Amino acid sequence: MSFRYIGSKARVVNTILEHIGKPDGGKFVDAFCGTGAVAEAASNAGWPVLVNDHLASSAIMSLARIISTKQASFLGLGGYKNAVADLNCVEPIPGFIWREYSPASSGYGTVERKYFTEENAGKIDGVRCQIASWRNGGLIDEWESYLLIADLMIAANRVANTAGTYGCFLSKWQKIAFASLSLSPRELREDAASAMISNCDVLDVRCNPDDTVYLDPPYTKRQYAAYYHILETIALGDEPIIEGVCGIRPWRHIASDYCYKVRASKALANLVSTLPARRIFLSYSTEAHVSLEALDETLQQLGNVVRHDLETIGRYRPNRAASEKASAVGEVLFYLEKSAKKGMVAA
Numbered sequence: 065m066s067f068r069y070i071g072s073k074a075r076v077v078n079t080i081l082e083h084i085g086k087p088d089g090g091k092f093v094d095a096f097c098g099t100g101a102v103a104e105a106a107s108n109a110g111w112p113v114l115v116n117d118h119l120a121s122s123a124i125m126s127l128a129r130i131i132s133t134k135q136a137s138f139l140g141l142g143g144y145k146n147a148v149a150d151l152n153c154v155e156p157i158p159g160f161i162w163r164e165y166s167p168a169s170s171g172y173g174t175v176e177r178k179y180f181t182e183e184n185a186g187k188i189d190g191v192r193c194q195i196a197s198w199r200n201g202g203l204i205d206e207w208e209s210y211l212l213i214a215d216l217m218i219a220a221n222r223v224a225n226t227a228g229t230y231g232c233f234l235s236k237w238q239k240i241a242f243a244s245l246s247l248s249p250r251e252l253r254e255d256a257a258s259a260m261i262s263n264c265d266v267l268d269v270r271c272n273p274d275d276t277v278y279l280d281p282p283y284t285k286r287q288y289a290a291y292y293h294i295l296e297t298i299a300l301g302d303e304p305i306i307e308g309v310c311g312i313r314p315w316r317h318i319a320s321d322y323c324y325k326v327r328a329s330k331a332l333a334n335l336v337s338t339l340p341a342r343r344i345f346l347s348y349s350t351e352a353h354v355s356l357e358a359l360d361e362t363l364q365q366l367g368n369v370v371r372h373d374l375e376t377i378g379r380y381r382p383n384r385a386a387s388e389k390a391s392a393v394g395e396v397l398f399y400l401e402k403s404a405k406k407g408m409v410a411a
């Protein structure tokens with residue numbers, strides 16, 4: 065699944081899994097799952113996996129990567145591939161996405177938004193409406209609807225006129241935006257280890273001492289809820305009151321503490337100390353709000369810590385001064401094995 069997502073671990077997922085290792089009796093919790101790249105690798109390795117994200121769009125996208133044909137048989141529609149083929153024949157409708165995120169928006173307000181062509185935006189509305197109607201009519205169950213919504217989000221992403229996120233649309237149309245929206249069925253696994261989904265704040269994720277928790281928190285000021293707002297609207301199928309030129313749905317109620325320089329350190333300390341799981345893996349970066357040294361120190365107070373330096377990624381810089389200041393970003397994976405003797409971290 066190709067999906068450009070800020071902070072995606074798609075490139076380093078194999079190395080991460082090597083460190084995480086084989087199933088050990090507990091479940092694997094991808095608590096900030098994003099695109100689900102790490103969850104999928106863990107599921108492939110045989111772990112029972114719980115995906116969680118406070119964005120429904122991310123939790124759904126991630127679940128779609130780990131469910132099996134048994135969990136999404138589409139008996140009511142003659143199979144998964146038939147369901148996707150039916151969706152590709154749905155007629156466009158002038159719904160919320162068409163009204164707010166295509167040039168049709170100029171007829172309803174003061175801004176002409178160019179996230180999608182009118183044709184593709186109407187198609188997104190039509191497909192989303194069809195999925196809801198199948199779900200309401202009992203033709204598909206909840207997980208089958210998640211899978212189709214995930215396929216729709218991926219299809220929408222392929223024709224979005226953006227620079228990779230939905231923080232804003234591009235003022236000039238890219239060629240890709242004129243391709244017709246089309247959903248592609250994915251190859252579902254035949255027999256996956258068990259899959260679970262939750263859509264809550266990371267502090268509310270259910271886990272046990274025997275579980276292995278993987279934490280990949282945001283580490284810059286970019287709030288995912290704002291940057292991926294249209295995917296969230298497609299996932300929820302609602303019609304929020306949106307704001308500004310970019311038409312962003314309300315997101316401040318789920319603003320992430322990890323995105324604020326002044327809050328991130330305390331939030332991370334609180335998270336790792338309160339999580340009941342004994343084994344915790346934490347991805348972080350050299351270019352993040354909290355220094356790796358400070359993070360290491362926080363973790364050391366809770367148990368045994370091993371730091372793995374995964375990879376250094378060259379980074380585009382706008383000018384030479386910026387390049388000299390910091391030309392590369394390092395990915396680090398901390399492994400914390402909590403010790404019962406050590407107490408809470410003083411934040």
Ligand SMILES: C[S@@+](CC[C@H](N)C(=O)[O-])C[C@H]1O[C@@H](n2cnc3c(N)ncnc32)[C@H](O)[C@@H]1O
Binds near residue numbers: 069102118122280
């Ligand atoms: C760095 S991304 C994870 C990327 C993911 N590992 C991947 O490979 O695609 C961080 C994720 O954390 C989620 N997030 C941020 N704050 C959260 C919170 N307080 N609780 C749950 N999820 C949160 C964001 O929505 C985002 O999807």
